[in-house]
Amino acid sequence: MPAPDPITSPQNPRIKNLLKLQQKSSERRAQGLTIVEGHRELTIAHGAGVRITALFVCPELAGETQLRELRGLLGSGTTEWFEVSKAVFEKVAYREGSDGVLALVQPPRRTLESLPLPAAPLLLVLESVEKPGNLGAILRTADAAQATAVIVCDPRTDLYNPNAIRSSIGCSFTVPTVATTRAELLAWCQQHNIQTYAAALTDHAVPYTTCDFRGPTALVMGTEADGLTPELMQACDHTIIIPMRGAIDSLNVSTATAILTFEAVRQRQ
Structure with a gap:
C-alpha cells in the first residue's frame, strides 16, 4: 500500500536518486535498476516478469481507478509504494502528459x-x-x-x-x-x-x-x-x-x- 506520508520535497533522497538514475547510465549499471514511467509500460514490464522494486505515484495525476488497477496488479508483494506530490512528480517525470506512475525496476541481463x-x-x-x-x-x-x-x-x-x-x-x-x-x-x-x-x-x-x-x-x-x-x-x-x-x-x-x-x-x- 502507498506510504502514509507523501513525498513533497525534491530534496528527498529517493527523489534525488530517481533523478540520478534517469540521467546517468553509470548509476543504472551500478544499482542494477532503471526507470519505467507510465501505467501501460509498467503493466507490460510486469507481464514480462520484470521485478518492480519501488512504485512512485501521484494520486492527483493517476486517479483512483488507475491506482486500484496497480494495487490489483502488484498485490501485496515486495514492491515499495510511495505517494508523491504533483510538484515533485513533475520534477522526476520525463515525458509530457504523464499519467502519474513511475517505477524502479530490475532489468534483465542477457548474453x-x-x-x-x-x-x-x-x-x-x-x-x-x-x-x-x-x-x-x-x-x-x-x-x-x-x-x-x-x-x-x-x-x-x-x-x-x-x-x-x-x-x-x-x-x-x-x-x-x-x-x-x-x-x-x-x-x-x-x-x-x-x-x-x-x-x-x-x-x-x-x-x-x-x-x-x-x-x-x-x-x-x-x-x-x-x-x-x-x-x-x-x-x-x-x-x-x-x-x-x-x-x-x-x-x-x-x-x-x-x-x-x-x-x-x-x-x-
Whole structure:
C-alpha cells in the first residue's frame, strides 16, 4: 500500500536518486535498476516478469481507478509504494502528459549464450545504436514481428535507457535484448549457422526482396549518420538494400528495420 506520508520535497533522497538514475547510465549499471514511467509500460514490464522494486505515484495525476488497477496488479508483494506530490512528480517525470506512475525496476541481463534459439531464429542486429528513440522503435517492431531477439553491437546508449523504454512502450522487456561486441556476434552467428544480411548502400548490394530469409537470419543495421562500419559490413554473408525511387537514398533506421523484418515474417508464413 502507498506510504502514509507523501513525498513533497525534491530534496528527498529517493527523489534525488530517481533523478540520478534517469540521467546517468553509470548509476543504472551500478544499482542494477532503471526507470519505467507510465501505467501501460509498467503493466507490460510486469507481464514480462520484470521485478518492480519501488512504485512512485501521484494520486492527483493517476486517479483512483488507475491506482486500484496497480494495487490489483502488484498485490501485496515486495514492491515499495510511495505517494508523491504533483510538484515533485513533475520534477522526476520525463515525458509530457504523464499519467502519474513511475517505477524502479530490475532489468534483465542477457548474453548471447543465454539466448534460446529456435530452429530458424530471426535476429535484429544494431551496430553502435546511439539514439534511444530508434532503439525503442525497433524493439516495438521486434515485438510485433515476434523476432527472436535484438542484439546491439558496441552500443552507444544503455539498452534500458528510460527514453528507450518509453519509445518501446515497454517492449524493452518483451523482446530478449543483448549487448555484445562485433567480434563476439560474428563468431556466435557462425557457430549457430546464422546468415548475416548487412543493410548497406554499396555497388554489390542486392534488393532485399530477392533474398531468402526463411532460414536462421540476422538483419544487420547501422547508424543513421554513418551506416555500418566497413569491418562489420565486409564480415557479413550478404549485403542488401531497400531500393529507393525518390531523391533520397536512405530511410530512418527504425523504418528500414521494420521493412526488412516484416519481409522476413511474410516469407516465413
